[in-house]
Amino acid sequence: MKAMTAKEVTKKVINNEELFILDVRNETDFNDWKIEGRNFEYLNVPYFDLLDGVEPILDKIPADKELLVVCAKEGSSVMVAEMLEEAGRDASYLTGGMKSWSEYLEPVKVGDLKDGGEMYQFVRIGKGCLSYMVISNGEAAIVDATRMTDVFTDFAAEKNAEIKHVFDTHLHADHISGGRKIAEKTGASYWLPPKDAEEVTFEYNRLEDGNEVMIGSTKISIQAIYSPGHTIGSTSFVVDDQYLLSGDILFIDSIGRPDLAGKAGDWAGDLRETLYKRYKDLSGELVVMPAHFMIIEELNEDGSVSEKLGTLFANNHGLNIEDEGEFRKLVSENLPPQPNAYQEIRETNMGKISPDEEKQREMEIGPNRCAVR
Amino acid sequence: MNAAKVLDAKGLACPMPIVKTKKAIGEIESGQVLEVHTTDKGAVKDLAAWTESTGHELLKHEDDNGVLKFWIKKG
Numbered sequence: 001m002k003a004m005t006a007k008e009v010t011k012k013v014i015n016n017e018e019l020f021i022l023d024v025r026n027e028t029d030f031n032d033w034k035i036e037g038r039n040f041e042y043l044n045v046p047y048f049d050l051l052d053g054v055e056p057i058l059d060k061i062p063a064d065k066e067l068l069v070v071c072a073k074e075g076s077s078v079m080v081a082e083m084l085e086e087a088g089r090d091a092s093y094l095t096g097g098m099k100s101w102s103e104y105l106e107p108v109k110v111g112d113l114k115d116g117g118e119m120y121q122f123v124r125i126g127k128g129c130l131s132y133m134v135i136s137n138g139e140a141a142i143v144d145a146t147r148m149t150d151v152f153t154d155f156a157a158e159k160n161a162e163i164k165h166v167f168d169t170h171l172h173a174d175h176i177s178g179g180r181k182i183a184e185k186t187g188a189s190y191w192l193p194p195k196d197a198e199e200v201t202f203e204y205n206r207l208e209d210g211n212e213v214m215i216g217s218t219k220i221s222i223q224a225i226y227s228p229g230h231t232i233g234s235t236s237f238v239v240d241d242q243y244l245l246s247g248d249i250l251f252i253d254s255i256g257r258p259d260l261a262g263k264a265g266d267w268a269g270d271l272r273e274t275l276y277k278r279y280k281d282l283s284g285e286l287v288v289m290p291a292h293f294m295i296i297e298e299l300n301e302d303g304s305v306s307e308k309l310g311t312l313f314a315n316n317h318g319l320n321i322e323d324e325g326e327f328r329k330l331v332s333e334n335l336p337p338q339p340n341a342y343q344e345i346r347e348t349n350m351g352k353i354s355p356d357e358e359k360q361r362e363m364e365i366g367p368n369r370c371a372v373r
Numbered sequence: 374m375n376a377a378k379v380l381d382a383k384g385l386a387c388p389m390p391i392v393k394t395k396k397a398i399g400e401i402e403s404g405q406v407l408e409v410h411t412t413d414k415g416a417v418k419d420l421a422a423w424t425e426s427t428g429h430e431l432l433k434h435e436d437d438n439g440v441l442k443f444w445i446k447k448g
Contacts, residue, residue, distance in 0.1 A: 026418050026419055026422045027422065028418060028422070029418065046419070046422060046423070046426075047387075047388050047391075048388070048391045048395075048419060048422070048423040048426070049423075049426055051388075051391070051392060051395055071387070072387065072415050073386065073387060073415070075386045075387045075388055075389070076387050076388040079388050362414065
């Protein structure tokens with residue numbers, strides 16, 4: 001019996017490899033959220049239905065495919081993988097279970113900057129969150145960091161870069177931001193849009209339209225554009241005149257939902273204004289890098305998530321709804337379920353509550369659900 | 374509630390709470406009640422699904438300061 005790490009499974013997702021996943025969590029949890037891969041096959045049988053043995057399911061597991069057993073935290077998948085090995089099958093279990101799947105970040109280099117700097121995207125493959133690091137001449141800026149802050153600080157150290165600025169494009173509702181923690185640890189400035197930060201309990205720099213920040217002596221500019229809609233404060237960035245970090249406003253195959261801070265009706269108009277006017281005025285050559293992906297089809301061949309703004313204006317349904325009433329209807333009616341514990345997550349990001357790590361993990365379980373399609 | 378047996382599964386991680394529950398329920402008579410104590414939060418959904426698939430009845434469960442308590446009537 002072998003262990004397979006989240007990193008190894010991520011490689012299989014990106015390379016479109018085949019894998020047979022026996023998910024032994026209960027049916028509700030499996031239907032809510034699972035490991036997605038273009039060529040993955042699934043069988044969901046809860047571990048508690050296998051306590052008397054795996055014989056009843058053996059004929060449902062192809063013998064010629066690599067087999068991975070998955071559960072919530074690891075324990076049950078080890079038990080079931082052992083039983084499968086005793087029955088003569090090769091089986092691996094997922095190290096740390098869905099908990100580690102939710103927390104794994106894959107750093108992908110997404111491009112070079114004009115003066116020798118680099119742009120990295122951190123793909124949180126299990127939850128669909130995307131964070132960014134801009135590195136230039138020994139300095140780094142981070143946008144929309146997740147709570148796994150060591151990944152970012154270690155990465156910057158490896159690149160010999162000092163983290164100077166940490167930004168959140170908005171007050172997140174689906175995951176706990178690591179921005180404030182990274183800033184505290186490194187002495188970097190932490191920036192938040194003031195309109196999203198009215199209730200926060202800590203000091204921050206006001207991120208406002210037109211703000212410009214330089215990273216490294218090579219003048220990589222990070223330019224803020226006020227772009228409300230997902231939240232009232234949502235702000236996008238243009239980095240190095242090449243990349244548009246769109247936060248939760250515009251995704252590859254969908255657009256942001258305006259209801260997670262409770263005001264779908266009010267913000268539908270802002271969202272439309274941002275997408276159909278402010279973004280429309282930007283260069284179509286800008287490469288859009290959002291804060292999330294929802295489906296595995298949004299991944300590029302190298303595992304990154306990005307597309308030219310011009311291409312999105314041609315192909316993204318959410319950018320092509322002429323009738324304002326129809327648009328309003330799409331973004332305020334029949335919305336998908338809200339992310340798990342989203343109110344508690346918002347309060348954590350405001351500094352109002354400080355749940356322990358175990359509780360934070362639990363709050364973040366499941367997909368991000370920040371989009372409407 | 375009168376339990377015929379109390380199972381202390383506190384501090385045990387998944388899958389042990391259910392493995393032990395299955396064993397303990399084998400030691401009581403049909404119609405009797407097993408009381409289970411665990412600290413594994415995953416047990417809430419899993420015990421509910423397990424009792425349903427095995428024909429037992431989950432009478433109630435409560436959170437007593439972080440200790441999850443379940444009362445299961447053997448089917």
